Every structure is written in structure tokens, then in C-alpha cells.
Amino acid sequence: MSIKDYESVIGLEVHVELKTEHKLFCECLTAFGAPPNTQVCPVCLAMPGTLPALNRQVVEFAVKAGLAAHCAIEPWSRFDRKNYFYPDLPKAYQITQNFFPICTGGYIDVPSEDGSKRIRINRIHIEEDAGKLVHLGAEGSLVDCNRCGVPLIEIVSEPDIRTGEEAVAYLRKLRAIARYTGISDGKMNEGSLRCDVNLSLRKKGEETLGTRVELKNINSFSFVAKAIESEFKRQAAILDEGGTIIQETRRFDESTGQTYSMREKAEAADYRYFPDTDLVPVEISQAEIDRIRASIPRLADERKAGYMEQYGLTDYEAERLTADKELSDFFERAVAESSEPKTLVNLILADVAPLYTEDISEDLLNPKSLGQLADLLAAGGINSNTGRRVLKALLEEDLDPAAYIEKHDLGQINDPEKLEGAVRTALAENERAVRDYLGGKESAMRSLIGRVMKETGGRANPVLAEDMIRKALENQ
Amino acid sequence: MDYQKMQLTEIADGLKRKEFSSRELTQAVLSKIRDKEPQVGAYVTLTEELALEQADRVDGLFSEGRTLPPLAGIPGALKDNIATRGIRTTNASRMMENFVPPYDAFVWRLLRQQEMVLMGKLNMDEFAMGHSTETSAFHLTRNPYDLTRVPGGSSGGSAAAVAAGEALFTLGTDTGGSIRQPASLCGVVGMRPTYGLVSRRGVTSFSSSLDQVGPLTRSVRDNALVLDAISVRDRKDVHSVGGQESYLAAAGQDFGRPVIGWPESYFQSGDLNPQVREYLEKALHFYESIGARIVPVDLKTLDASLSVYYIISSAEGFSAMNRYDGVHYGYRDPEAENLEEVYTGSRSKGLGREVKQRILLGSFALSEEHYRDYYLKAARVRTLIIEEYKEVFGTIDALLTPVTATPAWPLGTLPQEAGGGKYSNDRFTLPPSLTGLPALALPLGLSSDGLPVGMQLSGDRFSEGLLYRLAAAYEDAHGLLPAPQEVNA
Numbered sequence: 002m003s004i005k006d007y008e009s010v011i012g013l014e015v016h017v018e019l020k021t022e023h024k025l026f027c028e029c030l031t032a033f034g035a036p037p038n039t040q041v042c043p044v045c046l047a048m049p050g051t052l053p054a055l056n057r058q059v060v061e062f063a064v065k066a067g068l069a070a071h072c073a074i075e076p077w078s079r080f081d082r083k084n085y086f087y088p089d090l091p092k093a094y095q096i097t098q099n100f101f102p103i104c105t106g107g108y109i110d111v112p113s114e115d116g117s118k119r120i121r122i123n124r125i126h127i128e129e130d131a132g133k134l135v136h137l138g139a140e141g142s143l144v145d146c147n148r149c150g151v152p153l154i155e156i157v158s159e160p161d162i163r164t165g166e167e168a169v170a171y172l173r174k175l176r177a178i179a180r181y182t183g184i185s186d187g188k189m190n191e192g193s194l195r196c197d198v199n200l201s202l203r204k205k206g207e208e209t210l211g212t213r214v215e216l217k218n219i220n221s222f223s224f225v226a227k228a229i230e231s232e233f234k235r236q237a238a239i240l241d242e243g244g245t246i247i248q249e250t251r252r253f254d255e256s257t258g259q260t261y262s263m264r265e266k267a268e269a270a271d272y273r274y275f276p277d278t279d280l281v282p283v284e285i286s287q288a289e290i291d292r293i294r295a296s297i298p299r300l301a302d303e304r305k306a307g308y309m310e311q312y313g314l315t316d317y318e319a320e321r322l323t324a325d326k327e328l329s330d331f332f333e334r335a336v337a338e339s340s341e342p343k344t345l346v347n348l349i350l351a352d353v354a355p356l357y358t359e360d361i362s363e364d365l366l367n368p369k370s371l372g373q374l375a376d377l378l379a380a381g382g383i384n385s386n387t388g389r390r391v392l393k394a395l396l397e398e399d400l401d402p403a404a405y406i407e408k409h410d411l412g413q414i415n416d417p418e419k420l421e422g423a424v425r426t427a428l429a430e431n432e433r434a435v436r437d438y439l440g441g442k443e444s445a446m447r448s449l450i451g452r453v454m455k456e457t458g459g460r461a462n463p464v465l466a467e468d469m470i471r472k473a474l475e476n477q
Numbered sequence: 478m479d480y481q482k483m484q485l486t487e488i489a490d491g492l493k494r495k496e497f498s499s500r501e502l503t504q505a506v507l508s509k510i511r512d513k514e515p516q517v518g519a520y521v522t523l524t525e526e527l528a529l530e531q532a533d534r535v536d537g538l539f540s541e542g543r544t545l546p547p548l549a550g551i552p553g554a555l556k557d558n559i560a561t562r563g564i565r566t567t568n569a570s571r572m573m574e575n576f577v578p579p580y581d582a583f584v585w586r587l588l589r590q591q592e593m594v595l596m597g598k599l600n601m602d603e604f605a606m607g608h609s610t611e612t613s614a615f616h617l618t619r620n621p622y623d624l625t626r627v628p629g630g631s632s633g634g635s636a637a638a639v640a641a642g643e644a645l646f647t648l649g650t651d652t653g654g655s656i657r658q659p660a661s662l663c664g665v666v667g668m669r670p671t672y673g674l675v676s677r678r679g680v681t682s683f684s685s686s687l688d689q690v691g692p693l694t695r696s697v698r699d700n701a702l703v704l705d706a707i708s709v710r711d712r713k714d715v716h717s718v719g720g721q722e723s724y725l726a727a728a729g730q731d732f733g734r735p736v737i738g739w740p741e742s743y744f745q746s747g748d749l750n751p752q753v754r755e756y757l758e759k760a761l762h763f764y765e766s767i768g769a770r771i772v773p774v775d776l777k778t779l780d781a782s783l784s785v786y787y788i789i790s791s792a793e794g795f796s797a798m799n800r801y802d803g804v805h806y807g808y809r810d811p812e813a814e815n816l817e818e819v820y821t822g823s824r825s826k827g828l829g830r831e832v833k834q835r836i837l838l839g840s841f842a843l844s845e846e847h848y849r850d851y852y853l854k855a856a857r858v859r860t861l862i863i864e865e866y867k868e869v870f871g872t873i874d875a876l877l878t879p880v881t882a883t884p885a886w887p888l889g890t891l892p893q894e895a896g897g898g899k900y901s902n903d904r905f906t907l908p909p910s911l912t913g914l915p916a917l918a919l920p921l922g923l924s925s926d927g928l929p930v931g932m933q934l935s936g937d938r939f940s941e942g943l944l945y946r947l948a949a950a951y952e953d954a955h956g957l958l959p960a961p962q963e964v965n966a
């Protein structure tokens with residue numbers, strides 16, 4: 002047996018913090034980064050007698066996520082209590098939807114080697130976040146309850162994921178849904194998108210599932226892939242030596258790239274789930290679902306199809322443009338200013354898209370300027386080298402591409418006097434091409450023009466250059 | 478002035494006509510408290526200064542000729558699980574001994590708007606878990622009719638205070654009978670309204686699906702008047718619906734020809750005290766004599782109610798009690814050196830035996846291993862009980878039943894020694910709790926030992942008006958129970 006004989010069976014539990022103004026069950030604000038314990042009230046501090054009052058916007062956001070992930074929206078769902086002690090949980094129970102989640106079934110298609118792969122979704126449910134502990138070492142620990150009661154949805158996938166890359170593609174797609182629908186920022190580094198990985202190994206071709214290990218505390222896309230890879234290798238090595246996998250929860254350590262045991266499942270808590278009768282079941286009518294559906298903006302897949310049809314983009318190009326809502330929005334703003342979408346897309350995919358990492362929420366450059374630049378490029382006013390140089394300048398500051406080109410003398414050379422030297426050099430240093438041309442080989446003209454272009458850094462007007470070369474050779 | 482013989486509406490008129498002032502009335506109640514409280518022990522916290530300030534304020538408003546709400550200037554008190562901003566709210570627990578809430582319960586806000594005079598906070602079983610007020614972490618409350626006997630519970634302080642004249646009206650809370658049982662044992666009127674009629678917000682949760690707030694008073698009309706004041710819809714309690722009619726007006730309506738059900742299963746048990754049975758039968762004959770139709774009804778779920786109640790209330794109570802962990806507020810074990818010890822030390826020392834017992838019971842019923850056989854089964858049987866009572870109230874208007882099997886039993890003993898079972902003595906009050914239906918405890922008279930005997934009238938959803946009407950008819954014909962000092966004199 003070798004590592005190649007195993008495959009991972011992976012399911013993800015993704016927590017998405019919802020961007021509602023108020024908390025799930027009280028009127029406290031949810032904004033990230035406020036001073037500790039400034040966004041709290043008797044309700045989220047669990048003082049005696051306080052009652053939760055459901056923020057209906059959360060239901061709407063959960064339904065949006067469910068619709069975007071092709072889930073069934075349950076007309077009746079219910080809140081339960083998950084009981085456990087921890088200092089970041091003042092009520093000593095988390096209000097969640099254990100028995101009757103708001104969304105069930107569903108799927109997300111992610112790009113894969115074979116084009117596209119469908120990852121099924123088991124459920125999406127609403128729950129509240131816990132607070133945050135700040136450990137001071139020997140002095141003890143502090144509790145910040147600002148996050149207590151902030152609304153979350155948990156999206157639970159089926160174990161359809163096989164590799165770290167698929168897991169990351171799935172997460173990117175979820176983040177895109179969160180951002181397209183506007184329900185969350187989906188920032189892993191701020192904790193508004195959090196991911197637990199359930200992973201087991203089996204021999205390729207087998208149907209039975211191996212012992213499941215849960216990986217926690219992973220807070221970036223790349224760490225998700227690394228944690229999966231590292232855990233896959235760890236388990237494969239154990240299995241290869243005839244060992245057995247222990248069902249447990251493991252923590253991913255970013256500094257070592259390894260996973261470490263947190264607790265074994267045998268000592269896992271019994272959460273004593275039961276219905277929370279401080280709340281009534283959540284009921285949603287078909288009319289309300291329809292209204293929410295109508296309020297969802299065009300999502301990635303819809304935009305992708307539109308781009309392919311309208312601008313003649315390839316599947317690959319359209320997929321890349323729509324993988325991130327901000328990038329897609331940027332493209333739409335830029336393409337409105339351009340008559341050359343193909344050129345624009347090439348520019349964006351080569352030089353702009355790689356800059357869209359996890360946390361871009363504003364345009365990196367003026368989309369109008371980029372649109373103009375694409376037109377200049379397509380019209381041959383500048384060459385691609387110049388195009389990239391201008392783009393770099395646009396990323397530095399907002400400026401008019403045409404003016405910049407003129408100011409830095411990057412435009413096309415249309416003055417014969419300015420081209421004369423370059424033409425002379427091209428002819429003098431390309432005797433063979435000259436011979437070929439004079440011998441009737443018309444294609445040799447191309448390499449001569451190319452040489453003029455090279456001499457002028459691509460700025461020569463190619464029509465003028467050709468004309469001047471012909472005239473010069475007629476005189477020989 | 479003998480305010481114990483007056484209806485609250487008469488007192489309100491007296492204040493309005495300046496026959497006496499709120500300060501005079503408050504002083505009279507304070508002197509009664511000074512006289513009785515050392516024996517009765519109804520209060521956990523007295524707010525004498527605040528009370529006199531408020532009384533003066535109301536007198537000032539009356540002298541300006543202002544029209545004030547019906548409870549303005551009238552001294553009342555609240556069970557100590559009802560949050561009062563700036564006034565400690567202990568739940569009769571060491572855990573919360575020094576807890577001063579930064580918020581008001583919705584019902585207290587309503588009573589403040591009524592300009593009532595708050596005399597203080599009343600003793601109770603710790604976190605409302607108990608039936609004799611003996612589980613209070615602070616002190617005993619004694620039955621004003623016999624100081625050697627229990628006042629009942631968990632709203633024992635609320636009942637004893639009204640009986641002793643230490644407050645003209647009080648609020649209690651009722652989970653499985655905690656208003657009706659002490660009201661009956663102390664000879665006062667106690668109403669558990671329909672679930673949702675009165676807001677629970679700011680009232681410490683014991684069992685969310687069962688807890689209700691209600692009034693305890695000397696007379697039926699007093700009770701209706703207080704319910705009128707507190708049955709207002711609260712938008713932040715999702716179950717809150719608010720009052721359906723003027724209950725005071727309903728109490729005064731013609732008796733008519735109601736159909737009163739007499740559930741044989743309630744009267745068959747051997748432990749029903751013969752004097753209690755006698756009073757109940759007399760009440761039936763009385764109602765028949767004034768035009769009611771009495772019909773026997775067949776109710777099969779009474780015995781099941783007991784197990785269902787203890788499983789559900791303990792499960793919900795387990796979850797509700799876990800927040801008292803020494804971390805965020807309340808008692809923290811000063812000897813704790815790590816998180817584990819904060820939890821175990823604070824809870825071991827801060828909570829009493831009865832509370833711990835319920836927590837363990839609830840924890841067991843909800844555990845993964847037992848959830849189906851206990852919690853889930855209890856929830857299903859509860860649905861059957863709800864259906865049974867729904868059907869019964871399709872054919873009759875009200876049920877007449879015992880409140881308890883026996884009158885008040887001696888302090889330090891269990892009810893079975895007085896002829897009941899430890900918990901089975903509570904069973905008659907459980908069906909209205911489990912079904913969310915209203916029920917009222919009304920004093921019928923005194924036993925040969927001078928102990929109050931009461932009955933329970935229960936009805937369909939929102940039948941409070943009807944229940945007051947039936948109770949008022951009895952009270953009008955029989956008069957108020959003599960006050961304890963008149964009996965003991």
C-alpha cells in the first residue's frame with residue numbers, strides 16, 4: 002500500500018456570520034472590532050428573566066443563502082438549546098436549530114479538473130455566536146461578550162469532497178454566495194467565515210467510510226488545504242502501518258502545518274438538545290420565500306452564463322471573473338466603459354484578478370480608466386507592454402490613460418521623421434529578410450515590421466512602418 | 478382604618494376623595510409589617526423608604542387633582558423573581574443574594590405606571606422550585622393562619638403577605654401551581670392566567686413553557702383589578718397576547734347558567750382530606766342552587782400529569798439554571814482557583830438542595846441516553862393532555878376541583894404526613910399549567926383547625942373573565958374569609 006491508494010472523504014461545516022445590523026435575539030449592534038463588552042445588554046448577557054426576540058432579518062438572510070445553494074426552504078423550523086458550560090456562553094446554552102433546520106438539501110457546483118463537480122449540502126441552520134476569551138496567562142482570562150448572540154448560519158455539506166483543492170473551491174463558492182447575496186463579508190481572518198473539516202480515509206474504490214476526524218481552528222483558505230493535506234498524510238501513514246484512526250477533534254497549527262489532538266470523541270459532551278420554548282417556531286410562507294428570491298441579486302452562475310453569451314468569453318474566463326463578487330462587479334463597471342470586452346477580460350485576468358485575495362471590498366483601480374485602456378490597446382494605439390505599464394500606473398493612482406500615454410510619450414509614432422532611424426536599423430541588421438523580400442517573399446515584410454516595432458518599444462504605427470520599409474526597399 | 482376589609486376599588490375611591498392619604502395607608506401597612514413580619518417572614522427585602530416616597534408622590538398628584546390609574550398609591554409587593562431595577566432581586570438564592578438588576582420586568586414597569594406603592598420583594602422557594610417556601614436560602618415564611626404551618630409555595634411570601642395584611646396585593650409566579658397552592662393554603666385569591674396573557678419578560682425563568690405571572694389578593698374583584706393592570710401585550714415576549722377584556726367588569730357580570738364540570742378522577746383519590754371534599758361538594762351545590770348546571774366529566778390524564786410535569790419542568794429548569802455559573806454575575810466561590818472550580822464551587826455553594834435535585838433530574842431526562850424515554854415521551858403525553866382538556870372545554874365552561882388534597886401542613890414535614898404525597902399533593906394544579914389554561918384558587922372557608930380550604934376553578938383559554946364571575950358569585954354569597962387575627966383572637 003502507498004499513499005496513492007487512499008482517498009479522503011471530506012465534509013465541511015461552515016459558519017457564516019451574518020451582516021445584520023442587530024444581533025439575533027436582542028437589539029445590540031453587531032459591528033466588528035468595537036471595544037470589549039460595549040455591544041451587550043441584559044439579553045445577550047443572559048441576565049435572569051430576559052427573553053430572546055427573534056430578529057426576522059436573520060431568517061431572510063438564511064433563506065437567501067438556502068436559495069442560492071439550491072436548498073429546500075422549510076415552511077416550519079424551530080430553535081433548540083444546545084447546553085454546555087463555557088465562559089464565552091453566558092446562558093450556558095446556545096440557541097440553534099438542531100432538530101428542524103430552516104434549509105435542507107441543496108448543492109453547490111465547484112470548478113474542478115473535469116470542469117465542474119457537485120458538492121451536496123445537507124442543511125443550513127440558524128444559530129447564535131458565542132463571545133471571545135482573551136487569555137492573559139497567569140493573570141487569568143477575560144471575556145468579551147460583544148459577539149454573544151451575533152447571528153450565524155451553519156452550512157453542513159455532505160461528505161462529497163475528496164481533496165483540499167475541492168474544499169477550497171467549495172469555500173470560495175460559499176464565500177461568493179455570501180457576498181453576492183450580501184448576507185456576510187465572508188472574511189476568514191475576521192472570523193465571519195469559519196470552517197470545520199470532517200475527514201476520514203478509505204482505500205480508493207471502497208464505499209465504506211473510515212473513522213472520522215474533525216479539524217478545527219482553521220482560518221484561511223490556504224490553511225484549509227494545508228490542514229487537509231497534512232491530516233491525509235498523517236492518517237495514511239497510520240493506516241499503512243496497520244494502525245487505527247481514533248475518532249477525535251484535532252486543531253491545525255499554522256506555524257507547524259500539522260494537526261494536533263484536542264479531545265477524543267469518547268469524552269465529547271452530551272449537549273442535551275431540546276426545544277427552546279422562549280421562542281416560537283419559525284414559519285415562512287411561499288409568498289415570503291418568493292419575495293426573498295426576487296430580492297436576491299444575480300448570482301455567480303447566472304452572471305457567468307451571461308458573460309459567456311454576451312461577451313463571447315470562454316467557460317474558464319467567465320468562471321474566473323465571477324468567482325469573486327467584487328471582481329465581477331469591477332468587471333461589470335469596467336466593461337460598461339469599454340467597447341473591447343475581450344481585451345478588457347485579458348487585462349483583468351492577467352493583471353487584476355490575482356490581486357483579488359480574500360479581503361478586497363473596494364475597487365483596486367478606476368474601472369472606467371481600465372475600460373479606456375482596453376480600447377486604446379485594441380485600437381493599436383499602444384502595445385501590450387505599454388498596456389501593462391499603464392495598468393501599473395492606474396493601480397498607483399487614478400489617471401486618464403490617454404493623457405498618461407501622451408505625457409510619457411508612450412503613444413504610437415506616426416511621424417515618419419521619428420521612424421526613419423528605426424527603419425534604417427531594421428533594414429541594415431536584417432539583410433536576410435531584405436533579400437527574401439526582394440526575392441518576392443512577401444512574408445519577410447512581417448519580420449521587418451516586427452524589428453521596427455522592437456526598436457520603438459512597440460510604439461511605431463505599423464502601417465506607417467510598412468509603408469516606409471517598402472519605399473526604402475524600392476530605392477535599393 | 479381596617480384596609481383588610483376593603484376592596485381595592487374602595488381604597489382607590491378613598492384615596493381619590495382624600496378620605497385618607499396614600500402615606501397614611503402605607504404607614505398602616507408598614508406598622509402591620511412591623512407587627513407581623515417577625516413571625517410571618519413574608520419579605521426578603523423591604524423598601525420602606527421608597528414606599529413612603531412613592532406614597533407622598535401619589536398624594537401630591539392627587540392633591541393636584543390628577544386622575545390616576547386604579548392601583549395608584551396602593552401598597553403591594555412582588556415575588557423576588559420579578560426584576561426591579563435598582564432593587565435587589567434574589568430569587569431567594571445565595572447565588573443571587575446581591576444581584577441588583579439593571580432592568581425592570583415588564584409587569585413591574587406596568588405597575589410603576591399604575592403608580593403603585595412597592596413595599597418590597599417577597600420570599601419564595603429558591604428559584605421557584607418547591608411548594609412550601611422552605612427551600613428559600615434566607616428564612617422560613619409562616620402561614621399567617623397558623624404560624625407552625627407552611628404558607629405553601631413557591632409564591633409563599635406573596636400569599637402570606639396578603640393574608641397577613643402586609644401588602645394589599647402581590648404578584649406571584651406559577652409554574653405547576655406556585656400561585657394557586659399558596660393562595661389556597663393562606664386563604665387568598667390567586668390567579669394563574671392563560672399562558673401568554675401576562676408577559677414573562679424580566680421574570681426569572683424556571684420552566685419557560687410553564688411559567689406564568691399572576692396576582693394574589695384578598696378578594697376576587699381585587700384580583701381582577703390587578704390582572705387588568707398587568708395583562709398588557711409585550712412585543713418582546715413572543716408568547717405575550719395581553720388582556721382580552723376588562724376582568725373587573727367581567728367579575729361583576731350576571732352569573733347566568735354556566736356548565737361546571739366535576740371531574741370524578743380528581744375526587745376519587747384516597748388522600749383527599751374529608752373537610753376539603755366537604756367544602757368542594759358544598760361549593761358544587763351552591764353553584765347548582767344559583768343556576769349552574771353541574772356535570773360529571775371523565776378526565777383520564779391526571780395521574781400522568783405528575784410525571785409529565787416533573788420531567789418537562791426539570792428539563793427546562795436544568796437549562797435555565799445553568800447560567801448561574803459564577804462567571805458573569807451572581808455568587809462566585811472565592812476559593813476557586815481555576816475555571817472548573819469556579820463552576821463547581823459556585824454552584825455547589827450558591828445553589829440549594831432542591832434546585833440541585835431538579836437540575837439533576839432535568840439533566841437525566843435530557844441526556845442522549847434517556848431523551849426519548851423521558852423528555853420526548855413527556856412532551857408527547859403533554860400533547861395528549863392538551864387535547865383532552867381542549868375536548869372537555871368544548872362541552873363545559875369550567876372545572877371545579879381541589880387545589881390541594883389537604884390544608885397547610887406543619888413546617889418541616891412533608892404533605893404526605895398530612896395525608897398527601899410529597900409531590901402528589903400538587904397534582905390538581907398541574908393540568909392547567911401543562912395545558913397553558915387559566916385557573917383560579919378561591920378560599921371557601923376554614924377547616925375545623927382554622928386552616929383555609931380552597932377550590933380551583935379552571936377554564937378554557939382566555940376564560941379568566943368567566944372564572945372571576947364564578948368566583949365572585951361564591952365570594953358575594955359567603956363573604957371574605959376572616960383575617961388571621963380574627964381567627965386566632
Ligand SMILES: [Zn+2]
Binds near residue numbers: 040041043
Ligand atoms: Zn444584547
